[in-house]
Amino acid sequence: MADVIVGGVFFIALGFAFRHIYYHFKSGSCSCGTETSETCSCGGSCPHCKV
Amino acid sequence: MSDISIALTGNPNTGKSTIFNQLTGARQKIGNWPGVTVDKKIGYLNYQGRNITVVDLPGTYSVSARSPEEAIVMDFLKNNKMDVVVDVLDSSNLERNLFLTLQLMEEGIPLLIDLNMQDEAKKRGLVVNKEKLSQILGMPVVETVGRRSDGVKTLLSVFTTEVMEKYHPSEMIQSHIENVKSINESGKSAEEIEEAIIDARYALINNIVSEVVTIDKRSVSVSETIDKYLANGILAPFLFLGIMYVVFLITFEWIGQPIADLVDELVAGPITEGATSFLEGVGVSEWLKAMIVDGAIAGVGAVLTFVPLIFILFFCLSFLDGTGYMARVAFVTDPVMRRVGLTGKGIMPMMMSFGCAVPAIMGARALDSEKDRLTAIMVTPFLTCGAKLPIMALFAAMFFPDNAANVVFLMYIIGVVMAIVAAKILGATVLKDEGSTFLLELPPYRIPDIKTVLLETWDKGKGYLIKAGTIIFAASVIVWFLANFNFSGQTEEMSESFLAGLGGIIAPLFYFHGFNTWEAGAAVINGILAKETVVSTMGILYGVAGEIDPDTAAEEAEIFLNSGMGAAFTSLSAFTFMVFSQLYTPCVTALGTIKKEAGGFKWMAFSAVYMFFLAWVVSLLVYQIGRLLGF
Numbered sequence: 001m002a003d004v005i006v007g008g009v010f011f012i013a014l015g016f017a018f019r020h021i022y023y024h025f026k027s028g029s030c031s032c033g034t035e036t037s038e039t040c041s042c043g044g045s046c047p048h049c050k051v
Numbered sequence: 052m053s054d055i056s057i058a059l060t061g062n063p064n065t066g067k068s069t070i071f072n073q074l075t076g077a078r079q080k081i082g083n084w085p086g087v088t089v090d091k092k093i094g095y096l097n098y099q100g101r102n103i104t105v106v107d108l109p110g111t112y113s114v115s116a117r118s119p120e121e122a123i124v125m126d127f128l129k130n131n132k133m134d135v136v137v138d139v140l141d142s143s144n145l146e147r148n149l150f151l152t153l154q155l156m157e158e159g160i161p162l163l164i165d166l167n168m169q170d171e172a173k174k175r176g177l178v179v180n181k182e183k184l185s186q187i188l189g190m191p192v193v194e195t196v197g198r199r200s201d202g203v204k205t206l207l208s209v210f211t212t213e214v215m216e217k218y219h220p221s222e223m224i225q226s227h228i229e230n231v232k233s234i235n236e237s238g239k240s241a242e243e244i245e246e247a248i249i250d251a252r253y254a255l256i257n258n259i260v261s262e263v264v265t266i267d268k269r270s271v272s273v274s275e276t277i278d279k280y281l282a283n284g285i286l287a288p289f290l291f292l293g294i295m296y297v298v299f300l301i302t303f304e305w306i307g308q309p310i311a312d313l314v315d316e317l318v319a320g321p322i323t324e325g326a327t328s329f330l331e332g333v334g335v336s337e338w339l340k341a342m343i344v345d346g347a348i349a350g351v352g353a354v355l356t357f358v359p360l361i362f363i364l365f366f367c368l369s370f371l372d373g374t375g376y377m378a379r380v381a382f383v384t385d386p387v388m389r390r391v392g393l394t395g396k397g398i399m400p401m402m403m404s405f406g407c408a409v410p411a412i413m414g415a416r417a418l419d420s421e422k423d424r425l426t427a428i429m430v431t432p433f434l435t436c437g438a439k440l441p442i443m444a445l446f447a448a449m450f451f452p453d454n455a456a457n458v459v460f461l462m463y464i465i466g467v468v469m470a471i472v473a474a475k476i477l478g479a480t481v482l483k484d485e486g487s488t489f490l491l492e493l494p495p496y497r498i499p500d501i502k503t504v505l506l507e508t509w510d511k512g513k514g515y516l517i518k519a520g521t522i523i524f525a526a527s528v529i530v531w532f533l534a535n536f537n538f539s540g541q542t543e544e545m546s547e548s549f550l551a552g553l554g555g556i557i558a559p560l561f562y563f564h565g566f567n568t569w570e571a572g573a574a575v576i577n578g579i580l581a582k583e584t585v586v587s588t589m590g591i592l593y594g595v596a597g598e599i600d601p602d603t604a605a606e607e608a609e610i611f612l613n614s615g616m617g618a619a620f621t622s623l624s625a626f627t628f629m630v631f632s633q634l635y636t637p638c639v640t641a642l643g644t645i646k647k648e649a650g651g652f653k654w655m656a657f658s659a660v661y662m663f664f665l666a667w668v669v670s671l672l673v674y675q676i677g678r679l680l681g682f
Binding site for chain 1: 330333334335336339342343347517520521522524525528
């Protein structure tokens with residue numbers, strides 16, 4: 001049971017980290033108002049972390 | 052009441068960003084302008100129940116669209132209907148600042164004039180008649196001292212109460228605008244038209260200045276006196292090196308390192324021990340405990356220890372920038388940097404790279420030409436960043452105990468020399484271009500606005516905190532998994548793990564370098580994730596857990612020597628490994644930053660491949676020549 005709870009919390013956090021990495025390096029490098037690489041022309045910062 | 056939108060425009064170094072920070076505080080969104088790596092800042096505030104949005108436009112001397120910044124300002128002001136456009140002027144230099152003002156007026160953009168830096172003007176004995184200026188230009192004029200927040204409230208109340216429509220340009224301005232129109236329609240060549248318009252603007256500016264500015268007294272400029280030593284003469288380069296040395300002492304010795312040591316102790320002690328006790332207490336499986344403690348906490352903790360150093364370094368650099376000294380640094384180092392194919396502004400990314408390549412790559416934005424920016428981005432990762440230092444400290448102490456400091460210093464020199472060689476090679480090949488010029492204004496020396504310094508430090512440094520919580524967190528768990536699992540499941544023997552397999556694949560690449568072991572191969576792969584992990588990977592693989600503090604490297608080296616690592620390297624192959632580690636592919640975060648700043652995947656891939664290739668060739672030469680010389 002402890003494995004399920006602790007592991008669950010840990011892997012959810014890990015999932016958020018991977019989600020961030022996905023947006024940061026793939027589709028999200030955009031800060032000009034749109035959130036996908038298809039519509040972004042600014043080559044700007046990540047919409048999630050603003051870096 | 053309706054919301055208000057405001058744009059701030061003006062020349063560089065007029066205190067525009069300080070006014071922006073005073074107005075909006077920390078309520079800012081920072082990004083890029085579309086298509087270019089020029090900072091876009093938008094801030095928000097609420098004043099007397101009205102929501103105000105403030106856009107900080109890039110500082111420009113004109114709006115002739117010669118640079119990306121000029122194009123952004125013109126494009127933005129033409130295509131966005133702002134309620135108020137504030138033109139921030141340096142009161143002590145109206146001759147230069149009014150050029151942009153006139154250009155904007157010719158374009159029919161209604162302005163509110165902010166006569167900023169009143170204190171500087173007073174120091175120079177200049178008095179500006181704001182009523183007269185308002186009457187001539189036909190627009191409201193407010194006096195401010197941004198860094199003391201003087202007049203900012205008045206500026207706010209003008210935003211919300213003034214009716215712009217009631218102002219009308221004087222006859223002097225109206226006839227100038229007519230004159231510009233007729234010059235444009237004269238049918239002359241573009242160059243002749245431009246020249247005639249510039250002459251007309253300066254003639255008008257001289258008239259305006261003679262009417263509104265009076266000189267109370269002839270005061271001696273303190274800045275000119277200081278510049279005799281800091282920006283000119285034989286002493287200037289030595290004073291620059293001295294100031295940078297003090298910055299590094301503050302960062303790595305006096306303030307930054309003690310805080311970093313505290314964070315290190317906190318991570319290694321209470322956090323690790325607390326997490327271990329908690330996980331054992333609730334009865335989680337051994338593998339889950341190991342993944343959290345040895346993987347996530349150890350990996351994230353290793354990066355967190357660097358965060359204080361980064362913040363202190365950025366604080367010092369932002370502080371120096373605020374004093375006006377950084378403009379002098381570019382001026383002083385320009386002759387040397389030109390020999391490398393850059394301009395004086397390239398020195399800043401180079402300096403930052405000794406802390407970390409990521410801000411250095413981002414700092415390359417300050418360079419004027421695309422060629423200079425790309426050159427700086429491509430060469431700064433060769434320099435010795437803070438994450439490479441533990442590798443150098445450990446190997447030097449292990450294999451060159453009598454000359455450890457000299458060997459580490461030699462690695463710094465090798466990094467600098469390779470950066471220079473690479474800049475020369477790139478300048479002659481892929482980044483071939485005509486020599487660039489840069490316009491550099493030396494602002495007066497001033498006491499920096501601490502709020503602006505702190506905000507800049509936070510803006511630049513917060514990326515590390517986010518990196519630790521995301522990329523390093525995920526990478527640490529992956530490395531832990533690769534080092535502890537194989538196709539049969541969890542393994543006790545690391546030599547049978549995925550990581551050993553991966554290390555073994557690239558190990559043959561280093562057959563002629565003297566370190567073709569899977570452990571070295573695995574450390575090299577991990578080093579691409581984060582350079583910090585080269586030493587910790589070696590520690591894990593040779594059964595010596597823990598991190599390496601450069602200050603205690605000698606004691607740590609003894610432990611490493613007694614492990615299998617002492618037998619895996621000779622002095623020559625260890626030196627070769629150090630050279631390779633110094634020069635090869637930057638970490639993934641730096642690569643990601645290169646992709647963003649250089650504008651595409653191809654530059655990131657180019658950087659990864661050419662740096663690996665150069666490192667491979669140089670370290671091969673080091674090993675083979677060393678062998679020929681009998682080392």
